[in-house]
Amino acid sequence: MLKFSLLSCILLTIAASLSANANSSLPPEKSKLYHTTHGLGPDKWASAWLLSQHIDPGSRIIVHPLQGGTFVPGEPASFDSEGATFHRTQHQSTFEVLIASFNITDPKLIKLASVINDIEVNLWRPNKNQESLVVETAFRKLQRNYGEENITLDCYNQLFNNIYEWIDAKNKDSQTNLIPDQQCTKNTKVTFNNDTKLVPEISASELFDHIRSGKRVVFVDTREKDEFAEAHIPGAVNIPIRSIGSQLPKSLENADIIISYCVKDFRGFEMAKILRKRGLQQTAILNPYGIRGWIEAQLPVAGSEALTEQEAKETLEQCINKKTCL
Numbered sequence: 001m002l003k004f005s006l007l008s009c010i011l012l013t014i015a016a017s018l019s020a021n022a023n024s025s026l027p028p029e030k031s032k033l034y035h036t037t038h039g040l041g042p043d044k045w046a047s048a049w050l051l052s053q054h055i056d057p058g059s060r061i062i063v064h065p066l067q068g069g070t071f072v073p074g075e076p077a078s079f080d081s082e083g084a085t086f087h088r089t090q091h092q093s094t095f096e097v098l099i100a101s102f103n104i105t106d107p108k109l110i111k112l113a114s115v116i117n118d119i120e121v122n123l124w125r126p127n128k129n130q131e132s133l134v135v136e137t138a139f140r141k142l143q144r145n146y147g148e149e150n151i152t153l154d155c156y157n158q159l160f161n162n163i164y165e166w167i168d169a170k171n172k173d174s175q176t177n178l179i180p181d182q183q184c185t186k187n188t189k190v191t192f193n194n195d196t197k198l199v200p201e202i203s204a205s206e207l208f209d210h211i212r213s214g215k216r217v218v219f220v221d222t223r224e225k226d227e228f229a230e231a232h233i234p235g236a237v238n239i240p241i242r243s244i245g246s247q248l249p250k251s252l253e254n255a256d257i258i259i260s261y262c263v264k265d266f267r268g269f270e271m272a273k274i275l276r277k278r279g280l281q282q283t284a285i286l287n288p289y290g291i292r293g294w295i296e297a298q299l300p301v302a303g304s305e306a307l308t309e310q311e312a313k314e315t316l317e318q319c320i321n322k323k324t325c326l
Contacts, residue, residue: 029076030056033059033060046116119139219259220275223267231301234301268290299325
């Protein structure tokens with residue numbers, strides 16, 4: 001009897017272990033509401049489209065103000081925000097994290113995940129996909145044509161529906177049809193002004209001219225801490241866009257020029273808008289965009305995958321002073 005009881009306990013333990021392992025491999029539960037904070041990058045809006053159109057069709061996306069205090073970190077059905085269930089990592093976009101979490105095998109979605117990585121994560125290598133530049137250009141053009149603050153989720157959904165159909169098309173000459181009609185903004189009160197830039201852009205060569213003339217330039221890296229640690233512009237201050245508070249470093253107030261940046265400056269643009277609204281009108285972004293453009297121009301960076309901070313600073317100072325940077 002004792003042997004039988006012992007055997008029963010062992011079998012129950014094994015069964016419980018197998019059940020737990022099986023459950024751990026299951027995708028997360030779906031929800032009809034998904035929460036995020038406002039942002040301008042393609043990773044966020046591609047992820048919103050992926051959730052509402054493919055992972056959980058018919059679900060709603062709730063977009064909270066970036067600094068409104070209404071977003072609750074740890075919300076089970078949350079994405080692409082500080083403390084969200086599904087968020088980007090050092091080498092993966094939120095879109096890729098969702099693809100992996102929900103065991104998605106659709107080849108077109110996997111292809112799009114690689115494209116989003118090229119645009120928002122890939123620092124060091126050339127684009128892995130020839131489609132990446134087209135998708136990035138279409139995304140920027142949508143925002144530029146209709147105004148970043150005027151675009152509805154419907155506009156982004158239509159854009160990514162078009163991209164989804166286009167991405168494996170044999171004839172990709174129809175890329176001009178990726179951008180949805182202006183009618184997608186019909187639910188907003190919009191004043192269109194395509195010539196107005198909310199944030200000025202400045203080239204590295206112009207910026208270096210300002211530095212040589214004695215202007216004090218401060219770089220603000222808006223990426224996450226692990227991204228910053230891997231590589232950043234020497235001397236940059238790390239203020240992640242997801243966790244910006246009411247208190248800003250004193251160095252920003254004393255700067256003649258503030259350059260906010262991320263990988264391709266979607267987060268950099270949003271940070272620049274925030275800083276300018278707070279009275280720091282000397283804030284701009286780089287063109288070519290972000291640290292990716294900086295690296296492609298062969299300018300020095302500091303971090304675990306690059307030079308030391310001191311080496312990078314000295315290299316940058318030397319090339320600015322001797323005019324050998326660009």
